Amino acid sequence: xxxxRLLPLIVLMLISCHSLPAITPNxxxxxxxxxxxxxxxxxxxxxxxxxxxxDFPGGRKGVMLGVVSLVPGKNTVECAxxxxxxxxxxxxxxxxxxxxxxxxxxxxxxALADGMMQDIRLIFFRPEAPPLAxxxxxxxxxxxxxxLADGIQDIVRKPSGEMVIHRYDGENRLIRxxxxxxxHPAGTAGQEAIPCRILLEAFHPARYQLELDLVExxxxxxxx
Amino acid sequence: MGPTALVVLGLVTTGWSSSWDSIRAAARDxxxxxxxxTQEKHLQxxxxxLQSHGRLIFAAPDRLRWEYQAPxxxxxxxxEGRIQRxxxxxxxxxxxxxxxxxxxxxxxxEIGRWMNGRFDENPDxxxxxxxxxxxxxxxxxxxxxxxxxxxxxxxxETPGVIDxxxxxxxxxxxxxxxxxxxxxxxxxxxxLFKHHS
Numbered sequence: 001x002x003x004x005r006l007l008p009l010i011v012l013m014l015i016s017c018h019s020l021p022a023i024t025p026n027x028x029x030x031x032x033x034x035x036x037x038x039x040x041x042x043x044x045x046x047x048x049x050x051x052x053x054x055d056f057p058g059g060r061k062g063v064m065l066g067v068v069s070l071v072p073g074k075n076t077v078e079c080a081x082x083x084x085x086x087x088x089x090x091x092x093x094x095x096x097x098x099x100x101x102x103x104x105x106x107x108x109x110x111a112l113a114d115g116m117m118q119d120i121r122l123i124f125f126r127p128e129a130p131p132l133a134x135x136x137x138x139x140x141x142x143x144x145x146x147x148l149a150d151g152i153q154d155i156v157r158k159p160s161g162e163m164v165i166h167r168y169d170g171e172n173r174l175i176r177x178x179x180x181x182x183x184h185p186a187g188t189a190g191q192e193a194i195p196c197r198i199l200l201e202a203f204h205p206a207r208y209q210l211e212l213d214l215v216e217x218x219x220x221x222x223x224x
Numbered sequence: 225m226g227p228t229a230l231v232v233l234g235l236v237t238t239g240w241s242s243s244w245d246s247i248r249a250a251a252r253d254x255x256x257x258x259x260x261x262t263q264e265k266h267l268q269x270x271x272x273x274l275q276s277h278g279r280l281i282f283a284a285p286d287r288l289r290w291e292y293q294a295p296x297x298x299x300x301x302x303x304e305g306r307i308q309r310x311x312x313x314x315x316x317x318x319x320x321x322x323x324x325x326x327x328x329x330x331x332x333x334e335i336g337r338w339m340n341g342r343f344d345e346n347p348d349x350x351x352x353x354x355x356x357x358x359x360x361x362x363x364x365x366x367x368x369x370x371x372x373x374x375x376x377x378x379x380x381e382t383p384g385v386i387d388x389x390x391x392x393x394x395x396x397x398x399x400x401x402x403x404x405x406x407x408x409x410x411x412x413x414x415x416l417f418k419h420h421s
Contacts, residue, residue, distance in 0.1 A: 047269065047270055047271060049270075049274060051295075051296050053311075053313060054322075060321040061311075061318050061319070061320060061321055062320055062321045062322035063296070063298070063309075063311040063313075063318075063320045063322065064322060065274070065296070067267060067269060067270060067274075069269045069270075078269045079269075080267060080269060082265065082274075083322065083327070083328060084292060084296055084298045084300075084309070084311070084320075085290070085292075085300065085328070085331070086263060086265040086274070086276070086399045087327055087328070087331060087399075088267070088393055088397055089327065091269075102371075102393075104327050104371065105327075215274075215295045215296070216274075216295075218271060218272075220271060
């Protein structure tokens with residue numbers, strides 16, 4: 001095989017090979033960085049209502065209400081999507097097995113329910129396994145790296161207090177970036193901080209963007 | 225209040241709502257309705273209902289403005305069959321593509337029928353008129369019944385006016401709308417149905 005034939009193959013390999021940003025145990029790494037990464041996610045059961053603003057390709061925008069009831073200790077989540085007028089468009093329960101209770105068009109595509117539940121878990125549930133590594137990200141911010149069954153998840157703590165999740169697939173492609181601002185909503189004094197403002201950017205396989213803003217939240221003791 | 229007064233009161237409150245014909249006749253006199261509303265969304269996965277409020281404006285025969293002031297300011301407009309929704313994001317209003325969902329189109333057309341007193345004209349629902357001005361709409365097809373179990377409307381004492389609407393999706397999930405501060409046949413600026421203002 002001559003060099004002319006090899007060149008396209010090399011270019012193809014370079015394009016298809018993605019690499020993760022390096023995470024190094026250098027610099028001013030907080031001693032409790034791994035605990036801080038884990039503590040970024042809710043630990044107790046919550047019921048939350050968010051407005052969800054969606055940006056689709058082509059400039060179309062959509063707004064809905066999202067209801068989520070999660071019990072991290074049991075790894076279970078229920079969710080519902082409502083129109084602004086209160087029409088229940090979608091509802092599902094996931095305790096390891098996804099059960100769709102209601103799905104009106106266009107929310108009746110099975111892939112959509114799977115993707116929605118994966119996004120919810122990415123936002124609200126910490127990875128099950130302990131971090132693969134922790135240290136400084138290339139941005140100079142402390143973070144943790146988790147190995148998942150089908151990829152990698154990085155959690156970065158910003159100096160502003162924001163948490164940024166980078167989710168990579170098995171080919172190390174960045175498929176999701178989630179920026180989370182936590183707060184203590186009214187009426188929840190003494191409780192843990194929860195995600196109040198969330199920006200989810202999806203890059204693969206479909207491109208879309210979701211902006212979630214908290215409407216109300218209540219800690220719960222009963223399970224979904 | 226004596227028995228005679230009760231009978232008279234009963235005739236006044238149920239007179240216009242005693243038959244489909246009288247309901248349609250009352251609706252023919254309605255040129256416009258404006259009302260404030262409160263809404264409670266009861267969901268099985270919420271421990272207490274999600275509350276919202278806003279204003280509803282109707283102009284005969286088919287123009288509607290359904291405006292939520294909280295928790296998320298938005299306005300749904302129906303004008304000459306065109307349905308648009310605008311949502312307030314920050315300081316500006318953005319058109320929302322989800323107003324074009326099939327389910328929303330279905331809901332808006334049904335509300336348009338109610339405002340014209342044509343509660344019994346949707347072939348998808350069996351309409352039952354009960355004493356006291358209570359209307360119960362039940363889906364005829366099993367497929368629709370999985371989406372909406374029934375709709376219960378309570379007519380007001382004022383002819384042509386609806387007091388409340390309860391939409392039951394199933395035994396555990398339902399929406400309650402209550403109307404108040406109702407004004408009938410007051411002038412309405414047509415621009416209110418064109419775009420948000």
